[in-house]
Amino acid sequence: MKLASFHDGSRDGQLAVVSRDLGSACYASGIAATLQQALQDWNFIAPQLQTLSDALNSGHARHAFAFDPALCLAPLPRAFQWALASCAPEESAPPGHAPDGAAPALFLAAGDTLRGPCGPLPALPGALDFEPQLAAIVADAPRAATADQGQDAIRLLALACPLRLREAPWADSCPATAFAPVALTPDELGPAWQAGVASLTLQASLNGRKTGLLDTRRAWPLGQLAAACARTRALTAGSLLGAGPTPAASGHSSIQQRRASGLQAAWLQAGDALHLQARAKDGAPLFGAIDLRLS
Structure with missing residues (x-):
């Protein structure tokens, strides 16, 4: 799967799943707010993100939108x-x-x-x-x-x-x-x-x-x-x-x-x-x- 952090005014951005062709994306709302949150509980959160990724790549994700890299922060905006x-x-x-x-x-x-x-x-x-x-x-x-x-x-x-x-x-x-x-x-x-x-x-x-x-x-x-x-x-x-x-x-x-x-x-x-x-x-x-x- 592919992940990005969108600028939302916060320091860590809003986590989103991105389609394989980089054409569309979908916020990971309800799964993880940020990439750091997902990393800290990866074994539990990653399968849910993968399910969302599969739905996005098959064209069945709800609330998908066109992916715009200009709106992205670094995938991990702050690293330990x-x-x-x-x-x-x-x-x-x-x-x-x-x-x-x-x-x-x-x-x-x-x-x-x-x-x-x-x-x-x-x-x-x-x-x-x-x-x-x-x-x-x-x-x-x-x-x-x-x-x-x-x-x-x-x-x-x-x-x-x-x-x-x-x-x-x-x-x-x-x-x-x-x-x-x-x-x-x-x-x-x-x-x-x-x-x-x-x-x-x-x-x-x-x-x-x-x-x-x-x-x-x-x-x-x-x-x-x-x-x-x-x-x-x-x-x-x-x-x-x-x-x-x-x-x-x-x-x-x-x-x-x-x-x-x-x-x-x-x-x-x-x-x-x-x-x-x-x-x-x-x-x-x-x-x-x-x-x-x-x-």
Whole structure:
């Protein structure tokens, strides 16, 4: 199923189920008011949301309405924890497999005000960059969880575009993150989801020009990421984990990578427009697009 949080004047938005083709939606009224509420009692609430999703996809949901991503907040507008991998696995690793014995280094980013897909983001001075990636929204996981336990804790997948200040200390390096409007359960990916690895292509463009096609198979496996985050403490339902920089299959994954290759590229500035979309092999719509402008 696919879920979104609509702007209703509150900080956490109003939870809605979205159709598979992203054409329609239906508020989850009477089931759960917010996504965080659903995550905290997932085993009880998720089957009810799935029933509503089935009705919506079959055209039998009452009170369905046309889905408008411009009215959406981030799927999870506030997260108890927003932890990201700081770098990608070694490029020599086979797709979907981190190097033997390797573990992602993590840093914490601001999770108190996560942005929706169409709102403005601050154009902060300095070496401001973007870093498209998949993220997992997880349930409770124990301290010292294994990668398998981490994978089992994944409830939803989301598409994120953190802004990165390349010259700032780690604690200040991710001032804002935008999210595509829809989060989805991993089963929505079908065969593109195997052993905690999503086989998707992220299409990124800046000011209407394509910057790269990114291969999510080459990022950190999300179950391994959850295990790394739980090394010393348990994870709480509603924690948000980012897979980190997504290596490019063609082009470049970020401005920093383009500059490192010897090409000229200006850092992000006011007026720049970012577009990000995720595609499976069959081209089906997944999370919806991130379309934002820096101001």
